[in-house]
Amino acid sequence: MSQKKSDPTPGVDLSNFEALFSEILDRVNAATGANAEADLTLPDNPVSPGARVPEAAEWAATMIENAGRSGDRWLKNTLRPRKNPVTAAIAADKKRKDRLEEAERQGKWPAAMARVDVDAMYETIEEVGASGFTTGIAARKTKIQGKIEKLRPQVLALAETIDKMPEDTDAQREARMIAARRGMIQVGAKLRGLPTGKGG
Numbered sequence: 022m023s024q025k026k027s028d029p030t031p032g033v034d035l036s037n038f039e040a041l042f043s044e045i046l047d048r049v050n051a052a053t054g055a056n057a058e059a060d061l062t063l064p065d066n067p068v069s070p071g072a073r074v075p076e077a078a079e080w081a082a083t084m085i086e087n088a089g090r091s092g093d094r095w096l097k098n099t100l101r102p103r104k105n106p107v108t109a110a111i112a113a114d115k116k117r118k119d120r121l122e123e124a125e126r127q128g129k130w131p132a133a134m135a136r137v138d139v140d141a142m143y144e145t146i147e148e149v150g151a152s153g154f155t156t157g158i159a160a161r162k163t164k165i166q167g168k169i170e171k172l173r174p175q176v177l178a179l180a181e182t183i184d185k186m187p188e189d190t191d192a193q194r195e196a197r198m199i200a201a202r203r204g205m206i207q208v209g210a211k212l213r214g215l216p217t218g219k220g221g
Contacts, residue, residue, distance in 0.1 A: 171212060179204040 075083065110117075124130065158165075183201050187193045207217040 168212070172208065175208045175211065176205075179208060 072079075074080075179201070182204070183197055186197050186200065188197055210217045
């Protein structure tokens with residue numbers, strides 16, 4: 022009796038490939054939100070007609086349509102995160118560094134930038150329009166004002182220091198300019214919670 026040749030990929034053969042392929046597509050579409058509309062059943066099923074894998078334009082349209090219906094759910098879930106996003110981000114700092122180092126080793130940044138479709142990028146910007154920028158700024162009013170409230174007294178103190186410096190000679194005026202630059206660098210570092218030192 023001849024011995025059956027071992028399959029290099031256990032669990033995958035012609036008898037179950039169709040089921041596995043459909044399952045993979047189901048998972049992909051579930052992740053993108055397209056599974057509610059896309060028909061991924063086998064073409065020989067008379068009860069569920071439709072393409073096994075939709076055309077690219079149809080697939081994209083389905084995702085966008087589903088996203089349009091999911092806005093309220095997105096907002097609701099975003100406002101009730103499972104974890105505090107700030108503490109979770111701090112706790113994951115080592116993972117962030119490890120992934121950054123790995124990305125640097127693999128050259129992911131230049132590879133990703135090489136795939137950017139500049140025309141599509143500007144098309145998206147035009148579709149969003151100026152309102153996308155202005156609405157985003159207006160929505161951050163509280164955040165912006167809070168930062169300025171922290172910034173203003175430090176800038177005022179620096180300005181008062183500069184005003185007290187002499188400015189009669191070129192050297193004195195140059196010293197004022199250097200002090201202003203170094204002072205603003207230190208102010209920026211303070212606002213970001215970084216250690217301060219003399220700017221370059």
